[in-house]
Amino acid sequence: MKILVACEYSGAVREAFRKLGHNAMSCDFLPADDESKHHYQGDMFDLFPNGENVNQFDMVIAFPPCTYLCSSGLHWNKRQPERAVKTEQALQFVEAIMNLPVERIAIENPVGCISTRIRKYDQMVQPYEYGDDASKRTCLWLKGLPKLQPNPSDYVSPRMVDGKPRWANQTDSGQNRLGPSDTRWKERSKTYPGIAKAMAEAWGKDSVDANAFLITK
Ligand SMILES: C[S@@+](CC[C@H](N)C(=O)[O-])C[C@H]1O[C@@H](n2cnc3c(N)ncnc32)[C@H](O)[C@@H]1O
Incomplete structure (x- = not known):
């Protein structure tokens, strides 16, 4: 299948699909971390000129920025009212992805206002259900796509701290271990490899198509 993994610089999901023989490419304003030639650096909507699916993508999987959408970010909107405009723009971006003329679409985001403002999510997953020692409600x-199916043998058990479950990315009090830095957001937003693999396995079962992409700007 021809698959666009939008808003992805890490290549995690692109490569999980390519390993299964799919013609997957990623797209982000940022360059690809792995310098892959199967990456378009720019706006994902450049690949849909006049809103049309000229590249004939069979599937779009998108990881839109969550800064102004997720519950932890929305918390700041009360103190910084100027953020509200950015939340509205971020919601419009998500809706534009949902409305693309593509048969199969998956959008990933943390818990936040997409569910209350657009529609409720279809599934919530955790990296620890798919083989990664990390907790991140996603x-x-x-x-047009089925839910991911965790394999019970991939479950990563937590350590228990005062009766509370904690995974490797969490401190004993439950905070994320990554300290403040310029690259913190980037590290935190990378798709976990187990979830990337589960997406490819669940959604990549259909026909495999090795045709080259036509990227139209
Ligand atoms: C939360 S990060 C997702 C990272 C992804 N999970 C990964 O593993 O690479 C969101 C990304 O969306 C990108 N982005 C935002 N708007 C975009 C657009 N219109 N077209 C392409 N990428 C966009 C940002 O540059 C950012 O890297």
């Missing part, structure tokens, strides 16, 4: 909005 929501999926699906069109």
